[in-house]
Amino acid sequence: MRQFVICGHEVPTSPDFSLDALASEAGRLDLLCRCLNAAFLTSHGLRDDVRVHLVLQDEFTVTVDGATVRNLHPDERSTAALVRTALEHREDAIGHQPAESSPGISIRRVGLDVVLEECARDGTVVQLHEDGEAANEVKPPENPTFVLSDHRDFTDAEATMLAETADQRLRLGPTLLHADHAVTVAHHYLDTDAYTRF
């Protein structure tokens, strides 16, 4: 299982936004939608061994499970509609219990701390960091979770949580990438078993 956690700092936690304005009034939800695309979609199908957690303003988490998700298309607009539908179900998420909004997509009232704790139990939390070990020198862990931020840097609180939970710091290359491109490169690193299997 590969997991990705993406912190969205400005994405609304209520569904009151237009699909025509993902980059503005929806707080750069377009980027999070491209992260879902990069995490799940290949040329001939869907990666079913992947789970993505979109942590919205450290308050709600929308989780997409590749094993059960349906109707996930490549374009930003239709993916954003799925996230918006999840937000429409936010009041059904009571305590830390998830509310399923569509097949394979659920929303919970939890922040980064809970998500990271769960991922650490599931496997190895990897922090992508420019001072980390070079990816070509590190064999991929078995059940990795990659933690990424949107167009904003991690907040101090998030960075602290991440530093405490992460088992590994990894440098994916010399160029600082947007989160969605980093997801693609992380998959490439894993698919090729650290650039040894093509």
Added chain:
Amino acid sequence: MRQFVICGHEVPTSPDFSLDALASEAGRLDLLCRCLNAAFLTSHGLRDDVRVHLVLQDEFTVTVDGATVRNLHPDERSTAALVRTALEHREDAIGHQPAESSPGISIRRVGLDVVLEECARDGTVVQLHEDGEAANEVKPPENPTFVLSDHRDFTDAEATMLAETADQRLRLGPTLLHADHAVTVAHHYLDTDAYTRF
């Protein structure tokens, strides 16, 4: 200079489509927009040593030049608007002369044959192919052009042109990727100098 050629088989060659329906009535223009995003945008700026040619139905080519392009944002919708503006200028493209529709973006009445010929003059045309050489065993050429197709395979005519022009066949990994993800992986291959520099 890095160049990418993307063949769009169903993208309209006239601007009569809605930005709300990129994945349907605009013939999967969403994918081509993500290719532009992947080709040009990094976390802290724009790759100015990149040029992308979107070959539309082998009839018109929209070229975006990283050195001069302006107003290229990450989201699909605003990028699609730039392509649509280029198509609004298609009647200004006379013979093989380009018509500039916005800074750094121009449209020409040429198909894949002309574009490939020019790219071959500029450097090395690379065909991404599952039977090609493994990317970790090939040093990147100096001025590569990567040629990709949208959600459709290359037509027989395109495949023949490509086989005749390509100097190299390269396999980017064991997973067949969408064109936009392949652009990201190709950059990663070049940025890391074939996975040796992180």
